[in-house]
Amino acid sequence: MRRFVSHVIAATLALAACAAVAAPLATVRVDYAHSGNALQDGYALERVVIEPLPWPGSSARTIDATNRGQNRVEVVDAKTGDLLYSRGFSTIFGEWRSTEEASKISRSFQESVRFPKFERPVRVRILERDERNEFSVAWSIEIDTDAPDVVKRQPAAPAPLIPIHVSGPSPDKVDLLIMGDGYTAADMPKFEREARRLTRHLFSVSPFRERASSFNVWALAVPTSESGISRPSTGVHRASQLGTRYDIFGSERYVLTLDNRALRDIAQHAPYEFIEILVNNETYGGGGIFGQFSTAAAGNEWASYLFVHEFGHHFAGLADEYYTSPVAYAAASARMEPWEPNVTALRDPASVKWQRHVKAGTPLPTPWPKAQYETASRTYQARRAALRAANRPESEMNALFREDLRATQALFAGKPHRHAVGAFEGANYEASGYYRPTMQCLMFDRSDAFCPVCQDGITDIIDLYAGPARQ
Numbered sequence: 001m002r003r004f005v006s007h008v009i010a011a012t013l014a015l016a017a018c019a020a021v022a023a024p025l026a027t028v029r030v031d032y033a034h035s036g037n038a039l040q041d042g043y044a045l046e047r048v049v050i051e052p053l054p055w056p057g058s059s060a061r062t063i064d065a066t067n068r069g070q071n072r073v074e075v076v077d078a079k080t081g082d083l084l085y086s087r088g089f090s091t092i093f094g095e096w097r098s099t100e101e102a103s104k105i106s107r108s109f110q111e112s113v114r115f116p117k118f119e120r121p122v123r124v125r126i127l128e129r130d131e132r133n134e135f136s137v138a139w140s141i142e143i144d145t146d147a148p149d150v151v152k153r154q155p156a157a158p159a160p161l162i163p164i165h166v167s168g169p170s171p172d173k174v175d176l177l178i179m180g181d182g183y184t185a186a187d188m189p190k191f192e193r194e195a196r197r198l199t200r201h202l203f204s205v206s207p208f209r210e211r212a213s214s215f216n217v218w219a220l221a222v223p224t225s226e227s228g229i230s231r232p233s234t235g236v237h238r239a240s241q242l243g244t245r246y247d248i249f250g251s252e253r254y255v256l257t258l259d260n261r262a263l264r265d266i267a268q269h270a271p272y273e274f275i276e277i278l279v280n281n282e283t284y285g286g287g288g289i290f291g292q293f294s295t296a297a298a299g300n301e302w303a304s305y306l307f308v309h310e311f312g313h314h315f316a317g318l319a320d321e322y323y324t325s326p327v328a329y330a331a332a333s334a335r336m337e338p339w340e341p342n343v344t345a346l347r348d349p350a351s352v353k354w355q356r357h358v359k360a361g362t363p364l365p366t367p368w369p370k371a372q373y374e375t376a377s378r379t380y381q382a383r384r385a386a387l388r389a390a391n392r393p394e395s396e397m398n399a400l401f402r403e404d405l406r407a408t409q410a411l412f413a414g415k416p417h418r419h420a421v422g423a424f425e426g427a428n429y430e431a432s433g434y435y436r437p438t439m440q441c442l443m444f445d446r447s448d449a450f451c452p453v454c455q456d457g458i459t460d461i462i463d464l465y466a467g468p469a470r471q
């Protein structure tokens with residue numbers, strides 16, 4: 001443990017050294033409640049917090065022009081209206097809204113936005129996509145970060161911060177925080193091993209591989225009294241630190257925490273812009289929300305894949321390119337062009353948004369063995385559901401996943417357009433009307449590489465936080 005402490009002190013001194021050059025801005029967090037149902041929603045302020053650590057972001061790249069996310073936060077000068085800071089994001093409320101439950105009851109979710117402290121009163125605006133997929137203001141509130149009721153003192157860090165991969169001062173880097181949930185004090189060496197192993201894997205996958213020096217990776221876990229997190233569908237309930245659990249919105253493999261306050265109160269003790277939570281479980285599962293956090297079952301045989309796939313959602317707002325697995329969401333009635341960079345409704349094939357990757361002569365839509373894939377997929381999904389229903393050992397599920405991946409590789413091998421970028425129908429949980437850029441991608445199945453379009457989508461976000469790669 002002492003080793004970690006000395007590393008942290010060194011890292012803190014490095015931060016302080018860069019602070020001597022340009023005074024660091026404080027980090028403001030606005031905690032609010034977001035409530036409603038399928039038809040309406042509303043916002044209410046909970047509290048304003050000055051976090052213990054300085055703003056980890058760049059003071060040069062404050063405006064987000066990537067147009068990602070279901071929402072956007074804008075911080076403007078309260079007097080002049082000048083835009084000072086913006087970021088796209090999505091929310092758990094936004095996902096819950098598309099479940100059946102939201103047509104029956106109202107629920108409330110805690111959310112937070114974070115931004116650097118400006119030396120003037122600001123107005124914070126939360127924007128939502130409208131029916132044309134354009135942003136309009138849903139909530140606007142003036143925030144005086146010097147007001148007496150702003151929380152300015154925080155408790156000491158509840159656990160040591162472990163530097164995993166430190167490339168330079170936080171404002172020049174993407175800061176990824178790996179958090180652990182369901183790890184006891186005795187499990188802590190295991191948590192660190194898994195955080196290091198999954199970080200190495202992340203930096204073996206393009207474009208993270210080429211951009212590893214644009215990242216800092218930190219790890220932080222507060223011990224729990226029992227190993228593992230809740231999995232209510234099997235009667236397992238645990239009081240974990242972050243409240244992470246399986247069975248979110250009735251989907252057995254969907255792992256999230258709905259306890260945003262618990263998450264933020266621990267995370268604030270690390271410099272972070274992105275969070276991936278490792279859960280100390282063997283059962284396959286994960287989740288990822290753009291701009292919030294992602295999760296992965298670190299004890300699962302497929303943990304490396306889960307870690308990168310879910311991070312793709314969280315980091316770059318990538319859509320799922322698969323469509324044959326059951327998901328928690330009801331189908332949207334209209335086929336709008338999705339904002340996600342890697343799926344399209346293909347309303348105008350001549351100007352598909354990833355056109356720069358499409359070689360002349362590639363047919364759009366692009367033919368692929370769709371019917372055969374769907375037949376095989378139905379059989380596979382039925383076997384998968386039967387294994388879960390019978391609560392069979394995880395090794396049987398892992399073997400089924402390996403078999404499924406091999407079968408898909410065999411089906412696609414040698415087919416025309418196997419490695420082309422085009423528009424392949426079937427994506428975003430829909431068999432028709434949505435198209436993905438390539439036959440296979442890490443966002444489509446458990447294969448091991450992102451398609452060129454997903455790679456672009458990730459690179460845009462690395463550049464937003466760390467600046468363009470040096471040539």
Ligand SMILES: [Zn+2]
Binds near residue numbers: 342441442443451452
């Ligand atoms: Zn892709």
